[in-house]
Amino acid sequence: MIRLSLDEVAGAVGGRLHRADGSEVVTAAVEFDSRKIRPGGLFVAMPGEQVDGHRFAEQAISDGAVAVLAAREVAAPAVIVPAVGSAERSRAMALAADEDGSGAAVLVAMARLARLVVDKLAKQLTVVGVTGSSGKTSTKDLIAQLLERMGPTVAPPGSFNNELGHPWTVLRADERTEYLALELSARGMGHIAELCESAPPRIGAVLNVGSAHLGEFGSREAVAQAKGELVEALPSAAEGGVAVLNADDPVVSAMAERTRARVLRFGQHPHASVRAEHVEVDELARPRFTLITPEGHAPVRLPLHGEHHVGNALAAAAVAFELGATTEDIAEWLNGTEQLSGKRMEVTTTPEGVTVINDAYNANPESVRAALKALAAMTHDRPGRGWAVLGALGELGDTSPEEHDEIGRLAVRLNIDRLVVVGDQARAMHQGAALEGSWGEESVLVPDVDAALALLREQLRPDDVVLVKASNAAALWRVAEELAPAVPGSQEGSTGRDGGTA
Numbered sequence: 001m002i003r004l005s006l007d008e009v010a011g012a013v014g015g016r017l018h019r020a021d022g023s024e025v026v027t028a029a030v031e032f033d034s035r036k037i038r039p040g041g042l043f044v045a046m047p048g049e050q051v052d053g054h055r056f057a058e059q060a061i062s063d064g065a066v067a068v069l070a071a072r073e074v075a076a077p078a079v080i081v082p083a084v085g086s087a088e089r090s091r092a093m094a095l096a097a098d099e100d101g102s103g104a105a106v107l108v109a110m111a112r113l114a115r116l117v118v119d120k121l122a123k124q125l126t127v128v129g130v131t132g133s134s135g136k137t138s139t140k141d142l143i144a145q146l147l148e149r150m151g152p153t154v155a156p157p158g159s160f161n162n163e164l165g166h167p168w169t170v171l172r173a174d175e176r177t178e179y180l181a182l183e184l185s186a187r188g189m190g191h192i193a194e195l196c197e198s199a200p201p202r203i204g205a206v207l208n209v210g211s212a213h214l215g216e217f218g219s220r221e222a223v224a225q226a227k228g229e230l231v232e233a234l235p236s237a238a239e240g241g242v243a244v245l246n247a248d249d250p251v252v253s254a255m256a257e258r259t260r261a262r263v264l265r266f267g268q269h270p271h272a273s274v275r276a277e278h279v280e281v282d283e284l285a286r287p288r289f290t291l292i293t294p295e296g297h298a299p300v301r302l303p304l305h306g307e308h309h310v311g312n313a314l315a316a317a318a319v320a321f322e323l324g325a326t327t328e329d330i331a332e333w334l335n336g337t338e339q340l341s342g343k344r345m346e347v348t349t350t351p352e353g354v355t356v357i358n359d360a361y362n363a364n365p366e367s368v369r370a371a372l373k374a375l376a377a378m379t380h381d382r383p384g385r386g387w388a389v390l391g392a393l394g395e396l397g398d399t400s401p402e403e404h405d406e407i408g409r410l411a412v413r414l415n416i417d418r419l420v421v422v423g424d425q426a427r428a429m430h431q432g433a434a435l436e437g438s439w440g441e442e443s444v445l446v447p448d449v450d451a452a453l454a455l456l457r458e459q460l461r462p463d464d465v466v467l468v469k470a471s472n473a474a475a476l477w478r479v480a481e482e483l484a485p486a487v488p489g490s491q492e493g494s495t496g497r498d499g500g501t502a
Contacts, residue, residue, distance in 0.1 A: 001026060001027070001028060001029050001030055001041075001042075001117070001171055001172065001173075001174060002117055002120060002121065002173070002174050002175055003025055003026065003027050004025065004026045004116075004117075005022060005023060005024065005025050005026075006020050006022045006023070006024045006025075006026070006066070006067055006077070006079060007022035007023070008116070009026065009042070009067075009069070009079050009113060010022065010079045012112050012113050012115070012116040013069070013079065013081050013082075013109035013112045013113055014081070014082050014109075014112070015069075015079040015080050015081045015082060015109065016079070016080050017078075017079060017080075018070075018073055018074075018077070018078040018079070018080050019076065019077045019078060020067055020077040020078065020079075024066050024067060024077065025040075025066065026040065026041065026042045026066050026067070027040035027041075027066075028040035028041035028042075028064075029041050029042075029171070029172060030042045030044060030069075030110075030113070030168065030171040031043060031044065032044040032045075032046045032053060032164070032168065034053065034056040034059055034060045034063070037060045037063045037064060037065045038063075038064055039063075039064030040064065040066060041064065041065050041066065042065060042066060042067060042068075042069060043056070043057065043060035043061075043065040043067075043068045043069070044068075044069045044106060044110060045057055045068050045069065045070040045071065045074065045078075045106065046103055046106055046107075046164075047071060047102050047103040047106070048103065054068075054070055054071070054072060054074050057070065057074035057075065057076040057078065058074070058075055058076050060076070061076045061077065067079060069081060069106060069109060069110070069113075070106070071102035071103070071105050071106050072102065079109075081105050081106055081108070081109035082105065082109075083101060083102075083105050084101065084104055084105045084108045107163050107164060107167075110163075110164070110167040110168070110171070111163065111166075111167045111194070111195075111197070111198035112198070113167065113171065114166070114167035114170035114171055114198040114199055115197065115198045115199070117170060117171055117173055118170060118173075118180075118198070118199050118200065121173060121175070121177065124177075124178060125173065125177060125178065125179070125180060126178065126179050126180070126202055126203065126323065127180045127182065127199050127200060127201045127202055127203075128143060128147070128179065128180065128181045128182065128201060128202070128203045128204075128205070128319055129182050129183075129184050129195075129196065129199075129201035129203070129204045129205070129230055130143060130181070130182070130183055130184065130204075130205040130206075130207065130315070131183070131184040131185070131186070131192060131204075131205075131206055131207070131227050131230050132205075132206055132207025132208045132209070132210075132227065132246075132252075133207075133208050133209055133210035133211070133223060133227070133364060133366060134207070134208060134210055134364055134366045134367040134370075135207050135208065135308065135311065135312050135367070136159070136161065136183045136184075136185070136207065137158060137159045137161070137183060137341050137344065138304075138309065138312050138339070138341070138344055138345075139205070139207060139312040139315050139316060140155060140156070140181055140182070140183040141155070141337075141339070141340040141341055142312055142313055142315075142316035142334070142337055143155070143181045143205075143315070143316045143319050143320075144179075144181040144340075145316075145333065145336075145337045145338075145340070146316050146317070146319070146320040146325065146330065146333050146334070146337075147178075147179040147181055147319070147320065147323070148179075149325075149329070149333050150178070150179065150320070150323060150324070150325060151178035151179055152176045152177050152178050152179070153177070153178065153179040153180070153181060154169065154170075154172045154173045154177050154179070154180050154181070155169070155180075155181040155182070156168075156169040156182065156183060157340075157341070158341045158342065159183065159185075159341070159361075159362070160183070161182075161183040161184060161185040162185050162187075162191075162195075163191075163194070163195070166182060166184070166195050166198065166199070167198055167199075169182060170182070170198065170199045179323075180199065182195075182199060182201070184196070184230060186226045186227070186229075187216055188216060188217070188226070189222070189225065189226055189229075190229070191226065191229075192226060192227065192229040192230050192233075193229040193232070193233060196229070196230065196233035197233075200233065200235075201230070201233065201234060202234070202235060202240055202241055202242070203234075203241075203242045203243075203244060203319055203322060203323075204230040204231050204233070204234050204242075204243055204244065204259075204261070205243075205244035205245075205315045205318070205319060206227055206228070206230060206231060206243070206244070206245055206246065206252045206255060207246055207249075207252070207311065207312070207315060208246055208249045208252060208311075208366065209223050209224045209227055209249060209251040209252055210223070210364060210365065210366040211223075211364060211365050211366065211396065211399060211403060214395070214396050214397045214398075214399050216395055216397075218397070220251070224251045224252075224255075227252075227255075228255045228258045231243040231245070231255050231256075231258055231259035231261065232258050232259060234259055234260065234261035235260070235261065236260040236261065237260065237261055237262035241259070241260060241261030241262065242261050242262050242263075242264055242322050243255065243256065243259045243261040243262070243263050243264070244264050244265075244266060244315060244318045244319055244322070245263055245264070245265050245266070246265070246266060246267050246311065246315070247265040247266060247267035247268075247269035247271060247272035247275075248267035248268055248269050248272075248311065249267075253265060264318050264321075264322060265318075266311075266314040266315050266317070266318040267311065267314060268310070268311075272314075273293070273294055273318070274291075274292070274293050274294075274314055274317050274318040274321060275292045275314065276289040276290065276291060276292070276300075276310050276313075276314055277289065277290045277292055277297075278290045279307065279310055281307050281374075281377050283378065283381065283382070284305060284347065284378055285305045285306055285307065285374040285375075285377040285378045286301070286302055286303060286304065286305055287300075287301075287302045287304070287306075287307050287309055287310045287313075288300065288301045288302070289310060291314075291317060291327060291330065291331050291334070293317070293321050293327045293330070294321075295321070295326065295327050296327045296328070297327065298327050298328045298330070298331035298332075299331060300313065300331045300334050300335060301335050302334060302335070302337070303335070303336075303337065303338060304337070304338075304339055304345065305345045305347050305357070305374055305378075306345050306370055306371065306373070306374035307370070307373065307374065307377070308367075308370035308373075308374070309345075313334050313337075316334070317330045317334065320333070341361070342361065343358050343359065343360050343361035343477050343480075344359060344361050345357060345358075345359050345371070345374065346358040346359070346480075348484035349484070350483065350484045352460075352462055353462030353463055354384075354460050354461075354462065354463075354464050354465075354466060354483065354484070355378070355384075355463075355464070355465040355466070356465075356466050356468070356480050356483045356484040357371070357374070357375065357378075357465065357466065357467045357468065357480075358468055358477060358480035358481070358484070359371045359467060359468065359469045360468045360469055360470055360472075360474075360476040360477035360479070360480055361472060361477065362471055362472045363391075363393050363469050363470050363471050364393060364396075364471075365393060365396070365403045365406070365407065367469075368390065368393065368407050368469055369407070369410060371467055371469050372388060372407070372410055372411060372414055372416065372467070373414065374467075375388060375414075375416060375465060375467040376414040376415065376416060378465050379416075379417070379465050382463060382465065383463045384461060384462065384463025384464040384465060385417035385418055385461070385464045385465075386415075386416045386417045386418070386464075386465050386467070387416075387417065387418045387419075387420060387456070387460070387464060387465065387466040387467065388411050388416050388418070388419050388420070388467050388469075389420040389422065389452055389456070389466060389467065389468045389469070389476065389479055390407065390411075390419065390420070390421055390422065390426060390429055390467075390469055390470060390476075391421075391422040391423050391425075391426050391469075391470025391471065391474035391476045392404070392422075392423050392425035392426040392470060392471060392473075392474055393407075393426075393470070393471050394471040394473055395471075400428075401428045402428075404426055404427075404428035404429045404432065405428040405429070405431060405432035405435075406432060407429050407432065408421070408428065408429035408430060408431065408432030408433035408434075408436065408443070409432045409433065409435070409436035411429075411433055411443075412433050412436040412437035413436065417442065418442055418443075418444075418459075419433050419442060419443040419444070420443075420444055420446060420452050420455060420456070421433075421443065421444070421445045421446070422446055422447075422448065422449060422451075422452045422470065422474065422476060422479075423447065423448065423474060424445075424447070426445075426470070426474075427445060430443050430444070430445040449475060449476065449478050449479055452476075452479050453478075453479055453482055453483075456479070456483065460483075466480075466483065468480040468483075
């Protein structure tokens with residue numbers, strides 16, 4: 001956080017001072033969790049259904065906070081934020097669990113404060129935004145790891161990608177920060193545009209347009225419209241704006257017509273400026289390929305699991321290339337990356353010799369297909385069996401039965417040995433597998449996580465590989481973490497209702 005007086009904070013958010021004269025200076029991080037307050041910080045009092053942050057205002061000051069960003073008066077120095085109208089709080093209300101709109105007002109104030117910080121750092125700071133139906137978090141993590149090699153970089157933990165996590169991340173930037181790598185989510189039209197207002201990106205990467213959250217958007221065309229708000233927010237080519245678009249996704253590639261920025265395409269398409277050739281995967285589904293840029297080529301051996309990470313790596317490579325990194329450096333840096341965010345293709349082998357793939361943070365049809373293909377690659381030349389433990393995918397609307405059915409059929413076509421479908425909401429997966437392959441014991445429907453664990457503990461053998469994946473609400477990560485310990489040091493920061501937004 002840059003140094004800001006309370007006068008500056010109040011001016012940015014349109015608020016008023018309470019029990020403060022405005023000369024007090026914020027020198028440490030902005031936090032909405034009072035347990036994380038450090039001396040010199042600013043505490044954000046978020047109202048909520050379970051806990052109202054205003055109750056912790058005095059404690060935050062006692063712990064060293066300079067003041068509180070609050071929706072109402074508290075017994076502590078504060079900046080009281082103004083109320084906001086219905087249009088301004090339409091999106092924020094989805095996370096602000098209160099009836100009077102005070103939570104939305106605090107979120108809007110955080111966004112305004114974030115914009116002040118970005119504006120003050122404008123001469124030194126490059127803001128990079130990434131969005132897409134799937135792969136946002138993994139790609140954001142890759143971008144951040146590459147940019148950290150180039151200069152001080154701030155990026156959110158996990159899927160901290162909405163109207164709470166987004167400004168919270170921006171407010172971590174300080175006078176040393178050169179790069180801000182942000183993940184942008186949406187639950188409706190205008191949401192990404194609003195996030196871009198609080199931290200205007202110079203570079204925007206769009207990964208894909210899929211079927212995630214069709215229940216909210218209604219159609220893939222609507223999803224594409226929402227994702228394209230990122231490239232519409234970019235500055236012109238003359239002002240340095242760059243749209244990084246996936247050449248392998250025709251819908252994304254067509255977004256070139258919606259931006260004033262210069263377009264840089266990535267992918268395996270032969271016309272992509274940053275592309276991958278000679279793609280292969282090893283016995284653990286870790287990709288290797290030749291990275292091609294306008295400058296040259298270099299070999300890459302990604303330490304991540306799943307061929308779908310090739311596209312994520314290319315998007316990150318395109319961003320780094322645009323910011324001046326050489327092809328050889330990018331390849332070397334990609335070879336040294338790691339999976340930063342938890343429950344995403346985490347691979348652990350138990351003492352009994354069972355390999356567990358914990359990909360249960362969240363799921364949509366495209367990411368499940370990618371994970372199943374990784375499982376098939378990892379079991380192709382292995383003596384053990386491949387197990388897919390899958391649960392329901394949320395927010396698919398009327399397409400839900402069809403999408404679940406197709407995933408079950410794909411498991412058969414990929415020769416997955418065993419399919420364990422968890423929960424009645426995912427029943428169509430089990431039915432699809434049975435119809436596709438006339439399966440008997442190869443597919444089983446179990447009622448819950450405990451039943452899945454009991455089955456696996458009884459039947460797993462050494463050299464088996466178990467993929468665990470579902471939408472976050474299904475809590476299937478419990479299966480993976482019971483079978484194998486969670487990866488030490490993994491971090492998470494979701495602010496979404498179902499483990500992340502679209």
